[in-house]
Amino acid sequence: SQTIHQWPATLVQPVGSPLSLECTVEGTSNPNLYWYRQAAGRGLQLLFYSVGIGQISSEVPQNLSASRPQDRQFILSSKKLLLSDSGFYLCAAGLYEQYFGPGTRLTVT
Amino acid sequence: GQQLNQSPQSMFIQEGEDVSMNCTSSSIFNTWLWYKQDPGEGPVLLIALYKAGELTSNGRLTAQFGITRKDSFLNISASIPSDVGIYFCAGQRNYGGSQGNLIFGKGTKLSVKP
Numbered sequence: 680s681q682t683i684h685q686w687p688a689t690l691v692q693p694v695g696s697p698l699s700l701e702c703t704v705e706g707t708s709n710p711n712l713y714w715y716r717q718a719a720g721r722g723l724q725l726l727f728y729s730v731g732i733g734q735i736s737s738e739v740p741q742n743l744s745a746s747r748p749q750d751r752q753f754i755l756s757s758k759k760l761l762l763s764d765s766g767f768y769l770c771a772a773g774l775y776e777q778y779f780g781p782g783t784r785l786t787v788t
Numbered sequence: 789g790q791q792l793n794q795s796p797q798s799m800f801i802q803e804g805e806d807v808s809m810n811c812t813s814s815s816i817f818n819t820w821l822w823y824k825q826d827p828g829e830g831p832v833l834l835i836a837l838y839k840a841g842e843l844t845s846n847g848r849l850t851a852q853f854g855i856t857r858k859d860s861f862l863n864i865s866a867s868i869p870s871d872v873g874i875y876f877c878a879g880q881r882n883y884g885g886s887q888g889n890l891i892f893g894k895g896t897k898l899s900v901k902p
Contacts, residue, residue, distance in 0.1 A: 683830075713889075721874065723831075723892045738889070769830050775819055775838070775880070777890055779830035 681706035683780035685770050691786045698743075698757040700783050702770030705751070710772040712753040714745055717767040717782075729753060760787045794877050794893030800901040801867045809875060809896040810861040817879035820853050820860040821890065825874045834875075835862070872898050 682705045692698060704710055714726040725738045727745035735745050742761050746754045753770055765787045771777040794811045801807055811820070819838055823831035835846050837853035837860060844851055850863045860879075864871055877893040 721895050721897075723876070725889055728889060771830075776821060776833055776836050777878075778833060779823075782828070782830045784828070 681710070681772055681778055683770055683772055683778060685768075685780040685783050687783060688781065689784045689786075691788060692760050693788055694762055695759050698755070698760050698764070698785070700755040700768055700770075700785075702753040702755075702780055703751055704753075704772045707751075707772065709750055711774050711777075712747060713771040713777065714753065714755050715769040715771060715779075717769060723769065727755070762787050792877060792879055792891055792893040794896055796896055797894070798897040798899065800899050801871065802901045803868060805867050807864040807867050807871070807898065808861060809877075810859060811877035811879070811893045812859040813879060813891075814858065815879075815881065816857040817891075818857070818882050819880040820851070821878040821880070822849075822851050822860070822862045823876045823878065825876065825895075827873075831876055867898075869900060872900055874898070 684703045686701045711730050713728045715723045716726055717723050727735055727737055729735050729747045732747055732750055743757050765785055768783045770780040792811050792813050821836050822834045824834055825831040834849055835844050835851040840853055840857045841855045842853040848865045852861055854860055874895045874897050876895050878890040880890050881888040
């Protein structure tokens with residue numbers, strides 16, 4: 680079975696600072712990978728998904744970007760954080776069934 | 789865009805009670821998934837449904853894929869305190885042979901009756 684790791688678990692960053700969140704997957708190869716954001720413990724918003732290395736699709740135009748430098752690595756980035764970027768960021772892997780990582784709690788101050 | 793209507797939004801449970809929640813959509817889905825999320829953690833997949841009419845159990849949890857393919861329900865029998873959390877439904881459609889992304893409901897929050 681696959682295991683999804685996310686790093687870091689929590690992060691407090693000032694407005695205007697850069698961001699890099701990492702997701703790595705074990706136990707499967709060539710997975711579809713996803714980044715979601717969840718506000719206030721409800722409602723998952725799909726941000727990006729990737730069907731392969733270097734292939735990124737954006738669902739919502741925003742201040743964030745994603746990259747997939749390796750088959751089982753997915754990175755969420757920002758050059759300058761906004762207050763509205765605060766939230767709980769979840770990485771998921773799979774196709775018909777998606778499995779989630781433990782999440783990263785981001786607070787922008 | 790597509791939406792899933794999940795109800796109820798929240799409910800209180802007493803230990804031993806049965807619980808029921810459902811999701812409906814105006815669109816047809818090919819896959820229905822049910823997740824549970826504990827505070828501060830990622831959602832955990834509980835049950836996956838792939839066929840209209842399918843009824844699947846996972847311990848005290850039972851979920852069904854509606855025959856119209858536009859709805860699904862989740863039942864929890866004889867609830868226990870650790871059932872508390874937020875339950876999400878998610879639906880997935882096929883687009884010309886390709887699997888679409890998951891569409892999530894807004895969640896049902898289960899709490900313990902005071």
